[in-house]
Amino acid sequence: MSTGLIALLDDISLIAKAAAASIDDVGVAAAKAGSKAAGVVIDDAAVTPTYVTEFTPDRELPIIWKIAKGSLKNKLLFLLPGALLLSEFLPFVITPLLMLGGLFLCYEGAEKIMEKLGGDKHGATLEDPITDPAAFEEERVSGAVRTDLILSAEIMAIALAEIANTPVVERGLVLALVGVVITAVVYGAVALIVKMDDIGLHLAEKPGAAAQKIGRGLLLAMPKVLTFLSVVGTGAMLWVGGGIILHGLHEMGVHGPSDVAHAIQHAVEQVSGGAGAVLGWLTYAVASAVVGLVLGAAVALGLHSGQKLLGKAH
Incomplete structure (x- = not known):
């Protein structure tokens, strides 16, 4: 074998080793970045089921699949190239853009609460024919x-902050x-949540007593779970939006x-003993949600007042 061919094969071997190491680095960095974004992932999983509640069972999974595809499109076609371009050329505009997104989440969460409290409804809801x-x-x-899009932007921004110094x-x-x-984790979890009633029905029809008991329990729990998720989803919008701001x-x-x-959070941590970390985190989340509710309500009232004024002008 000629020395030229040996050298070529040696170069190929080195390139392959470098590529393998690079892939390994990407995996480690992705795991680190993803773990930092776990809080927003939980919010995403809590928010999404509220969009499929009370639809017929045959439409639940197709709706989740549509949302999942939209989520991938958000992340890969819009947020990924946008994040790379901004981090390279305009890093200072990332924070203001995220704050605008956070304000939109605050507005959506506050408007849902206002509608539940008897305010005017804006757009179709599940209570309407x-x-x-x-x-x-x-x-x-x-x-x-x-x-x-807003939650994904926050996830990508958190991930980007962890790898800002990489090529x-x-x-x-x-x-x-x-x-x-x-996306796979969130929407897989959402699909499992919204199909709990079907799983329960399947188990309830099994011959075994234990399976039937579990099935009936899932069927009885499902309406309460969806109601709880609806509340958590609205709270998550306010919490994440307020936290971003x-x-x-x-x-x-x-x-x-x-x-x-943070001062309120630390005060709660100091007086809570062993539960300080959890209660402190919860305190900061509640404080963020209160900020989100105040800002979101202000935006919602301003927009609704403007719409009424424009309607009268017309």
Whole structure:
């Protein structure tokens, strides 16, 4: 074998080893970045089931699949290239953009609460008669994908912060991997949640007493679970939105609001003993949600007042 061919094979071997090491680095970085985004992942999983409640069982999984595809499109076609470009050329605009997204989440969460409390409804809801099921389904999917865009942006931003100093190609691979894995985890969990009643019915029809008992328990629990998730989903919008704004203000040099929230958190941690970490985290989440509710309600009232004024003008 000629020395030239041996040298070529040696070069190929080195390239393969470098590629394998690079792939391993991407996997480690993706795991690290994904773990940092776990809080937002939980919020995403809590929010999404609210968009498929009370639809007929045969439409639940197709709706979740539509939302999942929209989520992947958000992450891979819009957020991934946008994050890479902004991190390379305009890193200072990432925080303001995230804050605008957070404000939108606050608005959506506050409007849901206002409607539940008897305020005017804006857009079709599940309590209204549905004259066009296909159009109503598309509206719900569009709403879920819009909300997912904000939550996905926060996930990608958290992941990006963990890998900011890596080469741009590795950064892109990590963000893509995080986006795909988190989408699969979130919407797999959502599909399992919304199909709990079908699983319960299947078990209830089994001959074994234990299976029947578990099945009946799932059937009885499912309405309460969906109601609970609806409440958690609305709270998550306010919590994540308010948290984004508090963090963004801190990053922009306005430390007062986040300092107050963290001071309350630390005070609760100090007096809570062994449960301090959990109760402190919960305290900060509640403080963020309160901030989100106040800001979201202000935006909602402003928009509704503006719409009424425009209606009168016309």
